[in-house]
Amino acid sequence: MEPSRRVQELTPSLTLAIDSKAKAMKAEGIDVIGFGAGEPDFDTPEHIKAAAMGSLDAGFTKYTPSSGIPELRTAISEKLKKDNRLDYKPSQIIVNCGAKHSCFNALLATLDEGDEVIIPAPYWLSYPEMVKLVGGVPVIVPTTAESGYKITPDQFRDAMTPRTKMIIINTPGNPTGAVYTENELAGLADVALDEDILILSDEIYEKFVYDDAKHISIATLSNDVYNLTLTVNGFSKPYAMTGWRLGYVAAPEGVAKVIDSLQSHSTSNPTSFAQKGALAAYKGPQDCVMEMHKEYDRRRKRVMELVDGIGRISYVRPQGAFYILLNIAQTGLNSTQFAEQLLAKEKVAVVPGLAFGDDSTVRLSYATSMENIEQGLARIGEFVGKLS
Ligand SMILES: Cc1ncc(COP(=O)(O)O)c(C=O)c1O
Structure with missing residues (x-):
């Protein structure tokens, strides 16, 4: 075959x-x-496992809404407000089967055949493959040790063509450990705003920042940036829940609706009892x-x-x-x-x-x-x- x-x-x-x-x-x-x-x-952590097990015992084993259970979407909305200063209503948040799935859905929902996506290198190896899978074209921009493995606004601008649709920003970054400062993000956001380039902001490592570094969510920079951004996060890395497969994408209402719809025709909902574990992760002690x-x-x-x-x-x-x-x-x-x-x-x-x-x-x-x-x-x- x-x-x-x-x-x-x-x-x-x-x-x-x-x-x-x-x-x-x-x-x-x-x-x-x-x-x-x-x-x-x-x-x-034990309290997260207990919540999932308790939900299994209680028979929480059926389909849930494809976008996730309402109480989890509300908890995520509250978390994004509290930790990240991001205003996303629960209806703008779609829970997926891991942050990888969130990225995939975000790309599938926004890219057309031939659309170019700027990916600073070194990159998380799934980005270019996912872009190709949905018909897009990865445009790799090598960064240097001198810039701390971060793409500069000039590099971003130089890599742009009339087909550029999106840039992927991963901060804190895999594999570099690079964390973008607010100023650095603002420089990139200005370039994105000039040409209406979408921003996929993968923030899965946000809880692990060191020295005097601070995690900044690019969508907080302005209303216009917010409207161009899809924010991805999840439970795998911060709560050691890699096998549970739970992540989410938060986006402007229209895109969130599309992601919900395409998810309803692919994986349906993320696993029911895993979502109860995720709820305990956000609601429980940190x-x-x-x-x-x-x-x-x-x-x-x-x-x-x-x-x-x-x-x-x-x-x-x-x-x-x-x-x-x-x-x-x-x-x-x-x-x-x-x-x-x-x-x-x-x-x-x-x-x-x-x-x-x-x-x-x-x-x-x-x-x-x-x-x-x-x-x-x-x-x-x-x-x-x-x-x-
Ligand atoms: C940058 C980055 N984004 C997303 C993911 C995927 O995370 P998840 O296990 O939640 O799908 C990974 C996993 O290695 C990662 O390194």
């Missing part, structure tokens, strides 16, 4: 290739240290998020300390999310060679930056134990030390 043309254009996931190699080695009993996983290593934040920050600092001792590897101090992007250009290897050789020789799994549109880097996730961090970076040090 011939797969569709659309699917044939998909790039196979490099992350998964390395990940499955590492898993196969682990299954053989080899002591592999994994820095690949883009997910919290914590368990979902100290669990603060504890995870504290632990990520401790690990982040230790990772930077250990990398500083290696030499020939540089990085831009990550201010958000739970990743560090290491520049390995001085080792003379490209990102795939580095990742493959590191795995083969020292049994350490990292993600080659090629997957994120930057072949001179590899990504490490510090959503792993301090013991793994200590051991893994010692092995990376050995590996780099032995390179000629």
Whole structure:
């Protein structure tokens, strides 16, 4: 059977290739240290699990409205107001099956065939693939370490063509850990406003910002910016709920309606009892998020300390999310060679930056134990030390 043309254009996931190699080695009993996983290593907090289990016991096992249960949409609306200073009515919020699904729905709802989407690189690897899947054209704009891996207004303007429909801003960013300041966002927003470019603002890592960085939601900048923005967020990263598959998109009323409609014909609603867990996540105590934040920050600092001792590897101090992007250009290897050789020789799994549109880097996730961090970076040090 011939797969569709659309699917044939998909790039196979490099992350998964390395990940499955590492898993196969682990299954053989080899002591592999994994820095690949883009997910919290914590368990979902107990009160969230209890809420979902309680709802199952109570028989909350049927279809819900496709856009999500009203009490969750209200809780999200309140959260966006309180945490982000964003005014979205519950009717403007559509709950989806993970923030990835929210991004996908947002693109499907707004892009026509051939519409161009500006994606600053290094990027989260699903963005270009999702854009292609819905018929759009990804326009990759490489950023530099000098700009902190952030796209500048000039770069944004230069990348624009008459077909430009949208820019994707991911702050805090995966894989860079970059956090845009209010001024930087304002500069980008001005360019978007000039040409009525839509903004997909992926804020899934908002709870994990460090040092003096502050998370800003671009839609707060002005009413006009708000009207161009689709804000994506969710539960996977802040509450260690990756397997629950719950995210949401908040958008101007008309777009939200369309997303609800297309979701009703694809996945219907997000899982009923998972939504009750999400409700508990937003309504319950937030100290669990603060504890995870504290632990990520401790690990982040230790990772930077250990990398500083290696030499020939540089990085831009990550201010958000739970990743560090290491520049390995001085080792003379490209990102795939580095990742493959590191795995083969020292049994350490990292993600080659090629997957994120930057072949001179590899990504490490510090959503792993301090013991793994200590051991893994010692092995990376050995590996780099032995390179000629
Ligand atoms: C930038 C970014 N956005 C969205 C997602 C998807 O999150 P979810 O698990 O909620 O679908 C990820 C997951 O890795 C991510 O890194």
